[in-house]
Amino acid sequence: MKTSRNIYWLWGLSSVLFLASLLMVFIFVPTEATMGVVQRIFYFHVPLAWVSFLAFFIVFIFSIFYLWKREEKWDIIASSSAEVGTVFTTLFLISGSIWAKPIWNTWWTWDPRLTAALVLWLIYVAYLLVRSYTAEKERGARFAAVVGIVGFVDVPIVALAITLWRTQHPSPVIFSGGLAPAMLFTLLVCLSAFSALYALLLWLKIAMKRSESDIETIKEAIDRGN
């Protein structure tokens, strides 16, 4: 009962925020001077990146919790967050690619930040693969947790290593005051919309996995009964 009410609440919140961010991105915010209308993808691109990092941070935290406490609920949170995070990283790569085509005249460049995003994506695809290639559930959870920890620790080192190259990507202007107030406000609304969507998807995924786990337990009980 409590779960379903929270879901509706989150669903409502993300709907309202998304409606607001669409209005702001397409009507309210001024068009950027040099890049033109294409720049509006920025308001989706940056929140997607933010949510990806948030999701993988959650994976990291709950992987540690799982290895420490060995309770299935922590693994359910970590694995759900990894799945949602991988979807967001995929969208983040695709939206970046769509943005790059008109601006840099190419779908993909081996720019450090793009490369880092691709490596990030590959690490969490590996996280999902390890689990699916393990026969026993408990062992899969344990192995995935190990990858979740090692992968997250690796991310800053990857970022550091690739800045050894020269970058084509614009350096972040968000916190240095380079962004016009209207743009910053729009970005903040979009950030909260995507964060709410992440929370909603995570919640749904967790509820689904819990039900799966319950069904599994019931099935085992029935099998024992027969």
Next chain:
Amino acid sequence: MIFWRKVLAVTWKDVLSEMRTKEIVFSVLVFAMLVILIFKLAFSISQDMLLLVAPGILWVTFTFAGILSLNRSFVSEKEEGCMEGLMACPVSREAIYVGKMLGVLLFMLIIEAIALLAFAVFFNLSVFSPALILVTILATIGFASVGTLFSALAINTKARDLILPILFLPIVVPVIIGAVRASGLALNGAGWSEASSSLRIIAAFDVIFLVVSFLIFTYVIEE
């Protein structure tokens, strides 16, 4: 001190079994030679062009050879049921990790030393500079640190030959970037100061992943 005696016992076990079977070093060396040959055939280029791609060829060879020797390192434990024996020993999991890691490191370094010799002969390059040797040792420590962890993990999955490279390669990206850059500089006779940023990244990777792997290895092999 007792800890290190146990570590060396685990390493010595691997060295002894390798000396009798010659399974890892020989087969991986042949593989490394083949990679060098395929690269030479794939890029038929002049000597001055070669200097540009040589670091890349070198590290692709080392990376794939590394994956192969990592795979072998736990396959024998699994196939002969040695893992159970090893875990029944009065040796901590951490000691098993360090012992296996040192064994892997030793085999990789032997393979790389001979492969470097082959590289020098086939490509007519002077590879044995102190800078290049330091880069190779640092990067190989990085490979062995996470490699041992993932090798022990992959061995218990359904597709171990597939899982190891899928896990290993994205994680060691910083090591490969740093090693290719630093070896390029070393081959071109550049000074230490230019290569120091690459070397520092590899060294940081080594320290971080030796500690992380040491701490979480126990969760990989418990049954």
